[in-house]
Amino acid sequence: MPKSWFLRAGLLTGLLFLYIPIALLIVLSFNDNRSVSVWSEFSFRWYGELLRDDQLLSAAWLSIRVAFISASFAVVLGTMAGMMLARFGMFKGRAFFSGMVSAPLVMPEVIMGLAMLLLFVSMEQMFGWPEGRGMLTIILAHITFTMSFVTVVVQSRLVSMDASLEEAAMDLGARPAKVFFVITLPLIAPAIVSGWLLAFTLSLDDLVITSFVSGPGSTTLPQIVFSSVRLGLSPKVNALATIVVAIVAIGIIAAGIYNAQQEKQRRRDEQMAQQGS
Amino acid sequence: MAEITQSEMRHTGFLGLLQRFGLSGRALVMAVPYAWLLLFFLIPFLIVLKIALAESQMAIPPFTALVEMTEELKYQITVTFYNFHSMVxxxxxxxxxxxxxxxxxxxxxxxxxxxxxxxxxxxxxxxxxxxxxxxxxxxxxxxxxxxxxxxxxxxxxxxxxxxxxxxxxxxxxxxxxxxxxxxxxxxxxxxxxxxxxxxxxxxxxxxxxxxxxxxxxxxxxxxxxxxxxxxxxxxxxxxxxxxxxxxxxxxxxxxxxxxxxxxxxxxxxxxxxxxxxxxxxxxxxxxxxxxxxxxxxxxxxxxxxxxxxxxxxx
Known part of the structure; x- marks a missing residue:
């Protein structure tokens, strides 16, 4: 902890500001009363209503499928783009490419969504594909905006990583493809996993871009949540929020434990290696 | 720097075939994300610009075409700054x-x-x-x-x-x-x-x-x-x-x-x-x-x- 009381107060304020709203949602999700100001009794009523809401459940299932497929494609494209930017040196059009990759990181979503929709409409007019808007167009749009985040994660890992192992493998005659799959890929695996998780989360959570490119038959979870909270408070959303926070917390704790164990293993290996030599 | 240059070796099989056509693995790795971003990121913006210059109409899709074939079989480009004008x-x-x-x-x-x-x-x-x-x-x-x-x-x-x-x-x-x-x-x-x-x-x-x-x-x-x-x-x-x-x-x-x-x-x-x-x-x-x-x-x-x-x- 920092020593100065001013810094401690600043840190505490920031953390309280970030966590009080989330904590409040969790508490309220167990409140039997509809109102946020009246606590009647502890109950799982809203969780029950959430699980009986078929429309919401089918939207959640669609969102999960979309996020899974988009994240998987985004990881492949993002890793390729990260390799290009970190390992291919100066190639023709590098600045242009790096501009295209990083623009979606900050581009307002309304612009991205509108642009994507107009592309799909024009493509359908010209080639007849993709036919209408639905799951496919949502996935294509999500791949495009999430691959940028994967690229940043993978690229920063590659840049901070020593290239000497790859060079050594190449000096020993390994082909570029083999170097990538045997040396580089295992080393950047943690970055690829976090890139996938990031892409999955972003896709699962996206409302604006999805609203532009989705069709009448494909409504995702954020769209359902949005239309219900637009009219004010909706206690079912509290229950949903609590479930999301629980899943994220479990995931983060599991990742933390895994990382700590890996670190321990690595230290042990290093000690063994030193003793052996 | 692990500059993966065009491999000196001639590969056999599929890779060799690609190489004979001047396509290295490196070029393939570059082509895929490049093409994806051009198609799904850059071109959409050009389309937005194009449609911003079109007129609204009651149809599906609800805008006029910029390029139309006229009766004399000439292309006619209709550009309108009406939308920008009404914004200002x-x-x-x-x-x-x-x-x-x-x-x-x-x-x-x-x-x-x-x-x-x-x-x-x-x-x-x-x-x-x-x-x-x-x-x-x-x-x-x-x-x-x-x-x-x-x-x-x-x-x-x-x-x-x-x-x-x-x-x-x-x-x-x-x-x-x-x-x-x-x-x-x-x-x-x-x-x-x-x-x-x-x-x-x-x-x-x-x-x-x-x-x-x-x-x-x-x-x-x-x-x-x-x-x-x-x-x-x-x-x-x-x-x-x-x-x-x-x-x-x-x-x-x-x-x-x-x-x-x-x-x-x-x-x-x-x-x-x-x-x-x-x-x-x-x-x-x-x-x-x-x-x-x-x-x-x-x-x-x-x-x-x-x-x-x-x-x-x-």
């Missing part, structure tokens, strides 16, 4: 623009004021505390953005938690109207984008050379003065990076003003949404998008410059 002459759009700039700017300032002490505290903390503290900053980002914005409805509404606490403390007699005002929008944007300010600030502050501060202390400089003359100027790159990460997306924000801002909080992202979904005026929505993009070109280029420096190429 209608107060609604100008007000929405200015409002967006104001809201994004003030929210960015709030993020900076709130985020700087947090980033500084983490950078100064004991190394073993840094990773868990950073985790705490990033954690909310993994939960749903929409739900985090929604949480503020329960806090800020007239019968909400904040008003109840303030009345219970006896600070106010009547509930304050905060929800559905611009203030709620400021709070929502600051809350949602705070981690984006803290992270780049932290990475700049953490790398700061401590010997400078030690030298200043040795020479009798009080800590506050050392902070103002050394730490603050040296952390400007982090502030710029953080400010851009907040300001640019906040300019086009739709969800936060829609849920928290009430009908009077006009923002350009919301105007675009209304033109598109409620009025079904695609060309006008495109014109709004083009205008917003033109406004954001400079900040986005600046961001890419900062981003490029961080990513660094060998």
């Amino acid at each position: 002459t209608d107060d609604l759009y100008i007000i929405a623009y200015l409002n967006s700039v104001k809201i994004a700017f003030i929210s960015t300032l709030c993020c900076l004021v709130l985020g700087y002490p947090v980033a500084y505290a983490i950078a100064k903390a004991d190394p073993k505390w840094r990773a868990p503290l950073l985790m705490l900053i990033i954690l909310p980002f993994w939960t749903s953005f929409l739900i985090r914005v929604y949480a503020w409805i329960g806090i800020l509404s007239n019968n909400g938690v904040l008003n109840n606490v303030l009345m219970w403390l006896g600070i106010i007699d009547q509930p304050l109207q905060i929800l559905y005002t611009p203030t709620a929008t400021y709070i929502g944007i600051t809350y949602s984008y705070l981690p984006f300010m803290i992270l780049p600030l932290y990475s700049t502050l953490e790398r700061l050379d401590n010997t400078l501060l030690e030298a200043a202390a040795d020479l009798g400089c009080p800590p506050w003065k050392a902070f103002l003359t050394i730490t603050l100027p040296l952390s400007v790159p982090g502030m710029i990076a953080g400010a851009l990460l907040v300001f640019i997306p906040a300019m086009g924000e739709f969800v936060i003003p829609e849920l928290l801002g009430g009908p009077d909080t006009l923002m350009i992202g919301r105007t675009l949404w209304t033109e598109f979904f409620n009025n079904r005026d695609w060309p006008l929505a495109s014109a709004v998008a083009v205008a917003l993009l033109l406004f954001l070109v400079v900040p986005i280029m600046l961001f890419q410059n900062v981003q490029g420096k961080q990513g660094g190429h060998p």
